[in-house]
Amino acid sequence: AQKITQTQPGMFVQEKEAVTLDCTYDTSDPSYGLFWYKQPSSGEMIFLIYQGSYDQQNATEGRYSLNFQKARKSANLVISASQLGDSAMYFCAMRDVTSGTYKYIFGTGTRLKVLA
Amino acid sequence: EAQVTQNPRYLITVTGKKLTVTCSQNMNHEYMSWYRQDPGLGLRQIYYSMNVEVTDKGDVPEGYKVSRKEKRNFPLILESPSPNQTSLYFCASSFSPDSYEQYFGPGTRLTVT
Numbered sequence: 001a002q003k004i005t006q007t008q009p010g011m012f013v014q015e016k017e018a019v020t021l022d023c024t025y026d027t028s029d030p031s032y033g034l035f036w037y038k039q040p041s042s043g044e045m046i047f048l049i050y051q052g053s054y055d056q057q058n059a060t061e062g063r064y065s066l067n068f069q070k071a072r073k074s075a076n077l078v079i080s081a082s083q084l085g086d087s088a089m090y091f092c093a094m095r096d097v098t099s100g101t102y103k104y105i106f107g108t109g110t111r112l113k114v115l116a
Numbered sequence: 117e118a119q120v121t122q123n124p125r126y127l128i129t130v131t132g133k134k135l136t137v138t139c140s141q142n143m144n145h146e147y148m149s150w151y152r153q154d155p156g157l158g159l160r161q162i163y164y165s166m167n168v169e170v171t172d173k174g175d176v177p178e179g180y181k182v183s184r185k186e187k188r189n190f191p192l193i194l195e196s197p198s199p200n201q202t203s204l205y206f207c208a209s210s211f212s213p214d215s216y217e218q219y220f221g222p223g224t225r226l227t228v229t
Contacts, residue, residue: 004158006158033214033216035216043204043222043223044220044222044223045159045206045208045218045220046220047216047217047218047219050216050217091158091159093159097213097214101172102147102164102166102213102214103161103164103172103174103175104149104151104159104161104164104174104218105161105175106151106158106159106160106161107158108156108157108158109158
């Protein structure tokens with residue numbers, strides 16, 4: 001069965017430093033998508049970045065990049081130059097598409113605190 | 117303004133009293149989905165709908181029903197709520213099932229006593 005694992009319940013990072021949030025996934029399907037979402041304390045869910053299983057290059061969106069290591073089944077989120085506004089809960093998610101379904105599986109999340 | 121709306125935002129109810137949480141999007145999106153968020157468990161998908169004709173179960177469909185009679189609406193129905201359905205519920209939509217981005221509603225906090 002598909003599974004997403006986020007092993008870091010909480011992390012601290014100093015403002016302006018880079019931080020890596022870990023995500024590993026498990027699937028036997030060759031076609032899948034990987035996502036990261038941000039949930040600030042206000043509660044809304046914000047899409048950050050997407051990586052397809054067949055994409056050759058790592059996805060980047062501004063200060064966010066996804067370190068995709070297919071053989072290791074990892075999809076870590078890298079935030080460069082952290083800002084106070086980056087303090088939030090971050091969720092890694094996977095979408096399975098091979099079987100014709102479009103189900104999403106989320107990890108348990110990592111709470112990031114950026115220190116001034 | 118393009119958005120996903122949910123109502124109510126907060127609800128306290130009693131065990132067994134049927135309730136409906138509405139979800140509506142104004143972006144002409146094909147794909148809609150319901151999630152519940154619980155501490156330590158992340159988000160779990162309840163049901164999703166790829167279009168008006170296709171609805172399927174997510175990972176935790178027990179105790180829930182959905183309906184997609186029209187494209188913009190995707191209500192979540194709890195016919196006999198129980199305390200273990202106390203949770204934060206999110207509706208989400210995307211342009212198509214394989215779109216990169218899901219747009220989430222603001223959430224509905226449900227308490228079942």
